[in-house]
Amino acid sequence: MWVYLNDRFVPREEAVVSVFDHGFLYGDGVYETMRAYRGRVFLLEKHLARLERSAERLQLRMPIPREHLADLVRASIERNRLQEAYVRVTVSRGAGEIGLDPALCKTPTLVIIAKAFLPYPDSFYSEGISIAIVQTRRNLPEALPPDVKSLNFLNNILAKMEAIAVGAYEGVMLNHRDELTEGTTSNLFVVQNGRLCTPARECGILDGLTRGVVLQLADELKIPTEETRLYVEHLYGAEECFLTNTTHEVLPVTKANSRPVGNGRPGPITSRLRASFQTSLNGLLERT
Numbered sequence: 001m002w003v004y005l006n007d008r009f010v011p012r013e014e015a016v017v018s019v020f021d022h023g024f025l026y027g028d029g030v031y032e033t034m035r036a037y038r039g040r041v042f043l044l045e046k047h048l049a050r051l052e053r054s055a056e057r058l059q060l061r062m063p064i065p066r067e068h069l070a071d072l073v074r075a076s077i078e079r080n081r082l083q084e085a086y087v088r089v090t091v092s093r094g095a096g097e098i099g100l101d102p103a104l105c106k107t108p109t110l111v112i113i114a115k116a117f118l119p120y121p122d123s124f125y126s127e128g129i130s131i132a133i134v135q136t137r138r139n140l141p142e143a144l145p146p147d148v149k150s151l152n153f154l155n156n157i158l159a160k161m162e163a164i165a166v167g168a169y170e171g172v173m174l175n176h177r178d179e180l181t182e183g184t185t186s187n188l189f190v191v192q193n194g195r196l197c198t199p200a201r202e203c204g205i206l207d208g209l210t211r212g213v214v215l216q217l218a219d220e221l222k223i224p225t226e227e228t229r230l231y232v233e234h235l236y237g238a239e240e241c242f243l244t245n246t247t248h249e250v251l252p253v254t255k256a257n258s259r260p261v262g263n264g265r266p267g268p269i270t271s272r273l274r275a276s277f278q279t280s281l282n283g284l285l286e287r288t
């Protein structure tokens with residue numbers, strides 16, 4: 001396995017960063033998770049644009065221009081002879097003296113990991129997964145904006161640990177106003193009276209790329225959509241529920257806090273959107 005580190009490909013064993021890297025010391029950095037299908041990265045441009053936006057919010061200088069980074073992502077897949085792949089691009093503040101001032105770090109660290117994508121069990125999609133509404137609240141946007149995809153992931157890790165502790169696959173966090181926000185690495189959708197609803201960006205979420213694709217597909221399928229404020233009651237009363245992210249795509253949720261969602265089976269709108277996602281994915285990949 002070859003990992004791209006700063007300015008070259010190195011074998012996995014040599015892919016190490018300094019203990020003085022501020023990504024390690026303080027979680028100071030940004031990242032993106034991407035998915036390649038048949039050797040081609042889905043929504044590569046959009047992922048790189050979001051990476052740049054996240055970096056900008058942290059006043060973190062991108063080490064190389066977007067086109068060069070895109071080439072390196074593609075090269076990482078080729079170099080590792082991958083078809084179905086998971087790709088993670090990380091940019092940290094870099095190594096520097098101990099201290100919070102980013103000026104202590106002269107050069108950002110760039111890492112690209114491309115590895116084989118291991119599919120999730122079929123049962124995730126045929127049976128659906130369970131979620132738990134956890135006690136950990138999503139970061140207050142004024143404290144650590146959830147729309148910055150940063151290395152500072154403890155908020156989500158605490159939520160994930162809570163979910164695991166109660167036997168749920170994903171933890172869903174509320175914000176400080178008791179509104180539903182998102183999962184630890186996923187966006188949340190519910191269907192109510194045939195309407196597809198998802199927490200609005202103002203609720204404090206990462207604006208997921210899969211979320212964006214799904215909202216657009218729903219429009220095309222003439223399924224009414226609403227980006228709004230949702231509460232736990234909406235989830236309990238929902239006809240259907242699903243999560244979205246780059247690796248899970250459209251993932252049905254059939255249990256929330258141990259209660260069945262709807263009739264306890266993946267719902268028809270979820271299935272339509274999942275199928276439509278696959279079709280649009282193939283179409284978009286053809287054109288890249």
Ligand code: PDD
Pocket residue numbers: 032033156182183184185186187205206207208209210211244245246247
């Ligand atoms: N996570 N919300 C959070 C907090 C996330 O971390 C992610 C993605 C999403 C969904 O975004 P997208 O559809 O663009 O993947 C929502 C990735 C998969 C990760 O952390 O690896």
